[in-house]
Amino acid sequence: xxxxxxxxxxxxxxxxxxxxxxxxxxxxxxxxxxxxxxxxxxxxxxxxxxxxxxxxxxxxxxxxxxxxxxxxxxxxxxxxxxxxxxxxxxxxxxxxxxxxxxxxxxxxxxxxxxxxxxxxxxxxxxxxxxxxxxxxxxxxxxxxxxxxxxxxxxxxxxxxxxxxxxxxxxxxxxxxxxxxxxxxxxxxxxxxxxxxxxxxxxxxxxxxxxxxxxxxxxxxxxxxxxxxxxxxxxxxxxxxxxxxxxxxxxxxxxxxxxxxxxxxxxxxxxxxxxxxxxxxxxxxxxxxxxxxxxxxxxxxxxxxxxxxxxxxxxxxxxxxxxxxxxxxxxxxxxxxxxxxxxxxxxxxxxxxxxxxxxxxxxxxxxxxxxxxxxxxxxxxxxxxxxxxxxxxxxxxxxxxxxxxxxxxxxxxxxxxxxxxxxxxxxxxxxxxxxxxxxxxxxxxxxx
Ligand code: PMP
Numbered sequence: 001x002x003x004x005x006x007x008x009x010x011x012x013x014x015x016x017x018x019x020x021x022x023x024x025x026x027x028x029x030x031x032x033x034x035x036x037x038x039x040x041x042x043x044x045x046x047x048x049x050x051x052x053x054x055x056x057x058x059x060x061x062x063x064x065x066x067x068x069x070x071x072x073x074x075x076x077x078x079x080x081x082x083x084x085x086x087x088x089x090x091x092x093x094x095x096x097x098x099x100x101x102x103x104x105x106x107x108x109x110x111x112x113x114x115x116x117x118x119x120x121x122x123x124x125x126x127x128x129x130x131x132x133x134x135x136x137x138x139x140x141x142x143x144x145x146x147x148x149x150x151x152x153x154x155x156x157x158x159x160x161x162x163x164x165x166x167x168x169x170x171x172x173x174x175x176x177x178x179x180x181x182x183x184x185x186x187x188x189x190x191x192x193x194x195x196x197x198x199x200x201x202x203x204x205x206x207x208x209x210x211x212x213x214x215x216x217x218x219x220x221x222x223x224x225x226x227x228x229x230x231x232x233x234x235x236x237x238x239x240x241x242x243x244x245x246x247x248x249x250x251x252x253x254x255x256x257x258x259x260x261x262x263x264x265x266x267x268x269x270x271x272x273x274x275x276x277x278x279x280x281x282x283x284x285x286x287x288x289x290x291x292x293x294x295x296x297x298x299x300x301x302x303x304x305x306x307x308x309x310x311x312x313x314x315x316x317x318x319x320x321x322x323x324x325x326x327x328x329x330x331x332x333x334x335x336x337x338x339x340x341x342x343x344x345x346x347x348x349x350x351x352x353x354x355x356x357x358x359x360x361x362x363x364x365x366x367x368x369x370x371x372x373x374x375x376x377x378x379x380x381x382x383x384x385x386x387x388x389x390x391x392x393x394x395x396x397x398x399x400x401x402x403x404x405x406x407x408x409x410x411x412x413x414x415x416x417x418x419x420x421x422x423x424x425x426x427x428x429x430x431x432x433x434x435x436x437x438x439x440x441x442x443x444x445x446x447x
Contacts, residue, residue: 001401002036008405011052012040034413039404044071047425049409057404058429060419061412065220068256068278068342068371069333070424076281079328080321088321096320099327104279104289107260107330110248110269114289115298116318116326120251120276121149123286124214126312127274128153130288131212131245133310134297141202141213141244143193144171145385147221148214148249152180156188159221159385159416168192168386169201192384193219194227196234203242212245212272213238217262220252223374223391224367224418225382232268239271245294246270251277251286255334256420257370265370278420281329285322338423342371345430346421349373352434360441367418374411374418375399391415398444406436 006013016037019026025033032038040052047070049059059071069076101114117123128140140153144165148154155176157165166172171192173185189206191198191213199213213235219225239246248270253262255278263269271294276286289295299309316322350368353375357364364377376382377399380390396415403410410433411417421430 001398001405004405005401006036008055009037009039009051009053013037015040015052031412031414038413039409046070046072047422047429055407057407057409058425058433059409060421060425060433061409061417062420062422063282064277064412064417065252065256065372065420066277066280066282067422068420069281069329070422071282073281073333073424075332076325076328079324080283083321083324086320089316089319091315094320094323096323096327097318099331100287100318100323103327103330104275104287107255108263108269108273108289109260110263110271110273110291111289112292113295114287115295115312116323117276117286117288117314118284118316118322119149119286120249120274121151121154121286122314123251123274123276123288124149124154124247124249125151126310127247127272127288127290128212128214130294130297130310130312131247131272134245134294135211135243137209137211137244139187139189139206139209139211141189141191141199141210143215143219143385144190145222145388146193146216146219146249148216149251152184153188155180156185157190159388162386162389168384169198192386193222193225194231194383196231196238199235200238203238203244207242207244210242210244212247214247214249216249216251217253217266217268218257218369220372220418221416222385222388223376223382223416224369224372225384226367226369227266228383232266236268236270245272247272247274249274251275255279255330256372259334259336259339279329280322280325281333283322283325285326287326333423339370342421342423342425345425345427346371346373346419348427349419349421349430349433352430353437356434356438356441359438360445362441362445371421372418373421376415395444399440402440402443403436406440408433408436410437 016026027033042052156173158176160174171190189202250261254275258265272290274288297309350373353366377392377395378390411419
């Protein structure tokens with residue numbers, strides 16, 4: 001499949017070579033680099049993306065799921081052009097704050113107040129700082145193997161190599177990057193997703209030092225790992241018992257599993273929610289919000305010279321273009337009908353995969369929740385990071401390139417990722433995706 005990929009994409013190859021001279025690995029986020037080189041984009045529209053060689057791909061990667069609205073949605077495009085004409089940045093409050101904040105407050109019971117950021121990384125960084133300010137404690141409990149952004153503490157034990165990770169019951173913190181100071185892992189306590197006992201043990205031993213439990217309601221950087229019955233409920237109880245802040249990282253799950261994210265879908269409300277990606281319809285924006293009592297800790301008086309709360313600064317925070325995008329996306333595009341549409345099509349896609357798998361006898365598991373879904377080529381259940389070894393990453397790579405060669409980008413390039421079905425995808429496009437998989441599957445089973 002790799003040979004065919006290279007035959008189809010000579011312009012991408014040439015561009016990759018040129019760009020590697022200018023920017024490390026030829027990409028602007030390390031995650032985007034892969035061998036032999038990424039497909040280089042020329043433009044995107046609706047449910048498709050087009051490369052510099054003129055190939056069209058049905059796009060289910062959708063920028064790591066930011067484009068639940070699809071690409072170039074006409075309603076969003078019109079609003080953005082209008083906003084550009086009115087000015088894209090004025091660092092003064094406007095009524096656009098209400099336009100963007102209200103739908104988030106309406107969608108999450110947990111969100112009484114919200115602040116805007118520019119990315120998921122910033123949202124997590126500020127939510128955890130705020131939790132520390134509120135509790136006066138420093139340690140954060142997080143799940144081994146989860147991804148929570150690119151800032152220093154988030155890079156502790158994000159998918160660590162298992163041979164360095166220590167025992168499952170007592171994981172050793174592993175830094176994902178050189179340059180993360182030695183002291184950073186000291187404040188990170190590692191639990192296992194879907195194992196409330198592991199969180200309870202940490203709280204029993206360190207409860208008085210713990211500011212927050214940070215968790216994705218469904219783990220969307222391990223494919224798609226859903227919480228088992230009672231897991232999130234138990235975290236809610238433990239957070240209350242030990243007076244720690246429960247933070248949901250809804251950067252990926254937010255507005256994609258359900259209108260009110262994983263909190264609504266699984267019926268458990270955290271104290272703070274971190275958001276980004278799909279809330280902005282493709283514009284760079286994030287947000288964090290939660291209970292008023294906690295949000296009140298964000299410093300209002302900057303002139304005292306003494307910190308009275310948690311700082312939250314940023315030139316581009318709540319810029320008018322991003323706020324307009326959030327408001328239009330949530331109020332006008334992601335309507336109830338839109339959710340019916342993406343959920344129906346995502347179910348159709350997952351069922352199509354299941355039929356192909358049954359017909360061909362491939363060993364595979366298909367999962368689907370809301371607009372999200374994925375396939376892993378194993379029958380073994382993946383319920384925590386420690387099960388990751390069951391995933392046949394090499395086989396998955398063959399699947400991914402095989403799909404790209406057949407005109408479908410099934411998800412971002414990595415077995416840890418999942419597909420997003422957008423508002424603009426059609427039933428015909430879903431069927432074309434399934435047909436491509438059916439064609440590929442006969443080759444995969446023969447190989
Ligand atoms: N949290 C989760 C769960 C994510 O998946 C990501 C990005 N993939 C982030 C945080 C960081 O978001 P951003 O890339 O916008 O900084």
